[in-house]
Amino acid sequence: MSGFDNPTGSSISKAFSNIDISGNDLPPSPAPSTPTNGRKYALATELVYTEHSDQYDASSVPIYQSATFKQKSASGGGAFDYTRSGNPTRSHVERHLAKIMSASQALVVSSGMGALDVITRLLKPGDEVVTGDDLYGGTNRLLKYLSIHAGITVHHVDITDISALKGTFTPKTTMVILESPTNPLIKITDIPGIASLAHAANPNAIVCVDNTMLSPLLQNPLDLGADIVCESGTKYLSGHHDLMAGVIATNDPSLGERLYFTINSTGCGLSPFDSWLLLRGVKTLDVRMKKQQANAQEIAVFLEDRGFKVRYPGLKSHPQYDLHWSMARGAGAVLSFETGDTLLSEKIVESTRLWAISVSFGCVNSLISMPCRMSHASIDAKTRAERRMPEDLIRLCVGIEDVHDLIDDLRTALVQAGAVTVTVDDIRAGAPDGSLLGGGVSLASAS
């Protein structure tokens, strides 16, 4: 038996039943997470502070690398029976994350897309989903699959114009999937406004926010009217690109039960080792994110001051600056900028040294990418054009390196690519007469 408290034992009242949605009273599986009001300290402290009752008082929560657990009786009844159904290390990180995500229950699965798969399995044929016209390419791909093969209608709308959205939500709206900021155009979604519109049209509509771009350190969608929040734990939560994980959190016990049912039925729960790695990563989220976003702010200002069109909610020029700061505690560390020329953007990306050409974000090291060629390549070119995704967009995912080194590397790449005019003491985007440098094809002139 594990040294963990048995959360389903007689001394602790059960917050969630073990009865699954088919009415089976199975042996206890993942324990309920620490309730929201279990948060006692500032978030930075709570990230680090974990309570557990390991039999040897291990400082680091042990990895219960066991597929199955011995039972004391033939009718089962142990806190854990089988790792697909529940595992002490996984339960521990789930409870820890629930506390941090303002949730009563969190569930961890094998990837961010795994989390979105579990969430969208709440849908049934005939249901309607409303989502943004800018969202992660993998989420777009999953929704497209569901619309082709599962009888789900998906509406992609411009979520930046809430006044135009009034007729969008109807009693048929079953689920709303939002990102804010969006990946990669950094659009801001009015989460409380959209949640109220959706719930007014259908009180049972499930509003789900993918909070990967900010992490729970900077935004808590469940406090803003969302019913479910999910994150790719592959990004900021773990922070080192050494694992894949997905997190789902809710304050609605019946939703929690339905989500857990799918996880147990399909076997996508996070492995004990990856649960342990995720917990280790979460502890440093505050220091990593603060350094990453401080660096991102300086880099955004550097590029904007030199004439590039930069998308970052830390800049006053962001058209939805006030909306962003009404919901979030920080601007995050992902920004994107345009050069006006895809070949020029390609040259810039390939001229950097410190900035690794990689998809993903949220890691301690800085990454550079071209979303239309990489993370969002699964969205076909026609759809990208319809949704006005600039093909020349460069996305910067800022790490914790020395910001001067990052800026120097970027400056060198801009000069090498021929994207800037070099003056005695600085650089400026484009040629002195304002035209493009670099010899590439301007999107405007190409079309």
Ligand SMILES: Cc1ncc(COP(=O)(O)O)c(C=O)c1O
């Ligand atoms: C906003 C967003 N949500 C979800 C995912 C999916 O996460 P994962 O790669 O962990 O499956 C990603 C990236 O992959 C993402 O950028």
Ligand SMILES: N[C@@H](CCSC[C@H](N)C(=O)O)C(=O)O
């Ligand atoms: N080849 C992958 C691309 C993953 S993109 C990862 C991340 N969300 C990002 O935005 O960079 C795929 O097809 O899913």
